[in-house]
Amino acid sequence: MQNLQKPSVKPYLITRTLNPENQETPIHFIHKDFVSDKLFYRRNHFSYPNFSFYWLIVDGLVNFSRTFSLQEIQSLPSKTVKTVLECAGNKRGFFKPKVFGEQWQKGALSQGIWKGVLLRTLLGFTGVMETAREVVFEGYDFGERTDSNQVTHFRRSLPIEKALHPDTIIAYEYNGKPIPFKHGFPLRLIVPEWYGMASVKWVKRITVVGHEFKGPFQAVDYVYYPKKESDEGKLPVTTMKINSTIQQPLDRKILNTGDHIISGISWTGNGLVTKVEVSVDGGTNWSPVDFERSPERYVWVRWSYKWEVLEKGEYTIMSRAADSKGQVQPPEAKWNRKGYGFNAIDVIRVKVE
Incomplete structure (x- = not known):
């Protein structure tokens, strides 16, 4: 055969x-x-x-x-x-x-x-x-x-x-x-x-x-227009904002109980990423992640967090990063009518069965 x-x-x-x-x-x-x-x-x-x-x-x-x-x-x-x-x-x-x-x-x-x-x-x-x-x-x-x-x-x-x-x-x-x-x-x-x-x-x-x-x-x-129908307060789009993305698990993923690795990347246009935290309870509590290597200027830092989950249910997982210039990912991004610079805390939802 x-x-x-x-x-x-x-x-x-x-x-x-x-x-x-x-x-x-x-x-x-x-x-x-x-x-x-x-x-x-x-x-x-x-x-x-x-x-x-x-x-x-x-x-x-x-x-x-x-x-x-x-x-x-x-x-x-x-x-x-x-x-x-x-x-x-x-x-x-x-x-x-x-x-x-x-x-x-x-x-x-x-x-x-x-x-x-x-x-x-x-x-x-x-x-x-x-x-x-x-x-x-x-x-x-x-x-x-x-x-x-x-x-x-x-x-x-x-x-x-x-x-x-x-x-x-x-x-x-x-x-x-x-x-x-x-x-x-x-x-x-x-x-x-x-x-x-x-x-x-x-x-x-x-x-x-x-x-x-x-x-x-x-x-x-490539201009931030903070108002829907007016150019008042407009600013040029230039430097990247502090940001993070959860890569795994995927949004709306169904998981088993047990140990899981939450992993992702964070980056900034200002200095170095200095801290990334993860929340597995919708933002009530935050825990520091482990960096894969020391942060470098201009590049993303890879990170991970070991999550032990024993109870079934739906969970909201969040990530937020901070940099050496004092920037921290906000709960909400600053709305602008052309949709630039979205950097709100990253959010995914998973279900544990």
Whole structure:
């Protein structure tokens, strides 16, 4: 009789839209620090770009405009950065009342190792004028926005200080291989600590300017609007908030009595994650978790908690994290009409039989 091998079982991306492609990482089944490019979340505003040659232009308020070839950039001294990238809309689907936009759950989040050249190294070849205020990055991706009939490229800016930060890079590798096309090949800006919209893909042009950039992906989108019908109190979306996600058990899972491991990840854009606590009684009591390793800047910390449950019933499990800057996950996220920065205490419910 022929021996039959058991089929392999593996996770897949979770589709939100196909055109443009927006897919979530199956975050509950990621148990490594490095997410493969095939499981890295995909966030696009337009269809994928199409280009047959590549040059990177650096211009604006510089002493000498310069056009770099990919080969030139790869020949320069390199920097490696391990970092979380989180979409600003991660967990948008949990806001109450609901908001419009991609209804991301918990998987618009990934992590890996990027290699490239410091942005300030490139700007060192061109020089930066004293009047410089921001640096604008234009991607090859373009299309029509729903609020305009005009065709526009994806453009974002960074303050000059953030652009010159020693960990802001123009990357050409991800996890030791060329960046896959769907994640920005051949060059992608990587901005640790900031939400993923800042890490512009398919970088086409870098322009130094002396004013506040007000493109639609800077002044319309990626802005916190705390009021439903007014722009009063609006603030730009920048640094990632303290956050955590329970990976296992899954929400609404049915369990046996006995010992179970509650596990998850926590991350922040401010300093280091310093503490994570778990509650198994809906927030009445909290217990510290065990970290898999010492927290590092820019990356998530993996944690676990051993839970012994002897009584049948329904249980509400919660996780909350704190960082070295004094931020603590709040019971409720700050509502905003575009649904950015959801970071409320994570909550799941399980039933023990």
